[in-house]
Each structure stands twice: as structure tokens, then as C-alpha cells.
Amino acid sequence: MYEFDSRVRYSEIDHRGTMTLPALINYFQDCCTFHSEEVGLGMERLKKEKKAWVLSYWQVIIERYPRMGEMITVGTFPTEFKGLYGKRNFYMKDGTGARIACANSIWVFMDLEKGRPAKPGADDIEPYGTEEPLDMPYEGRKIIMPEHCKDGEAFQVRKYHIDTNEHVNNCQYVQMALEMLPKDAAVRQLRVDYKKSAVLGDIIYPKISEEPGRTVVELCDGNGKPYAVVEMR
Secondary structure, eight states: OEEEEEEOOGGGBOTTSBBOHHHHHHHHHHHHHHHHHHTTOOHHHHHHHTEEEEEEEEEEEESOOOBTTOEEEEEEEEEEEETTEEEEEEEEEETTSOEEEEEEEEEEEEETTTTEEOOOOHHHHTTTOOOOOOSSOOOOSOOOOOSOOEEOOOEEOOGGGBOTTSSBOHHHHHHHHHTTSOTTOOOSEEEEEEOSOOOTTOEEEEEEEEETTEEEEEEEOTTSOEEEEEEEO
């Protein structure tokens, strides 16, 4: 398990004075990165070996968004490694120790040189260890699409969307999907199924589907094949 403490910054809040969903997700991503650095499996080593853990799916549950200035603790740990995949839980606690958000995620180990999944060796996973999964309601990976959808306005992938792997960052897909919601919508559960990586200059064509209690946004290429499917409740 890896944890770090922080305090909610003004740059991380919205007009309500509470942390944004992208900020919360970035805390989880950062915590995972810190954990890898802590056990000697950080970015530089993976870059040298031309390997990477790529996020394939996650489910994020928010019980409440912390307010500006609140002290928080963010933690993460793997729960299972099997074949090409690894599963990892995340949590955020407030200053009293109460859990205010949690997540489950699935990652695939990639050989970047060959451009395909690869089975991680013992030295790629043993330093992390594994722990029992969090007590949370787990949903399946498949996101059921509503019957009807409408087309959103297409847009181009910009430089600020890109991360160190030269792909659109995981959180940026969520930010793109959030743009399709009404201003005051408060997301309490997020699921994202990452299909393929968008890169600088790609054109993304959103498809928006709405049902009572949930919105699904497909972020697609020009042929209608999704880069990511985002469900927000």
C-alpha cells in the first residue's frame, strides 16, 4: 500500500468550492505513479525497458467531493496480477479518516516497442505486493450503451491532452466527456472503458447518450470506433 497526504488547493476546485472530478482522478493517478517510483518501478525504468502499465478500465465512486483547504489522504494498492493484467484499488480519505472516494481499476502491461500487451515478469510485479480488495460495490467492465445517441461537435487533440507516453492522458478523456454534461451536474460514479489511444492531431467525434440517472459519452475516431467510453451517474 502507498499513501500520501495533501490539502485541497484553489486550483483543484470548481465554482461550488469543491474538488473537481478531474482533480480527484489526477490524485489517484499521481498516487499510482508515486507508488511505482517508491518501489523502484518508476517512469525512467519503464521508459528504458520500453514498457508501460496502461489503464484499461476504471470505476470511481465519489461519496463527497472535499472542499478547498481540506486535508486529505490518498492511497492505492494492487489487488491482483493475472496474465497480462493487474488490478488496483484507490481511496481518498478526509481529515477524520472517513473514506470519501474510492476506485477499482484494470491495467494492461504493454511492450511499447512492439506495440502490444506483454506478460510482466516477477520483477515487474513482486515489489508492489497485493492486498485484499476494498469493500465497495464492483461493477462489470462492460458499459451498456443506450439505444439512442446524438452527435457532439468534433474537436482536435491538443498538446495539453498529451502525457509522457505521447498519448491522450487518461484524465483528459474524462474532462472531454464532462464537457457534454450540464454545468451543475454532480457525478457520483464514473466508469471509463479505454479502447485505444488517441494522439496529437487526431479528431475526436463525441456521441452522447442520456438515460434517467446516467449519461454515456463515446469519444470516437472518424470511423465511429471509440477511443474511450465514459459513463457518468
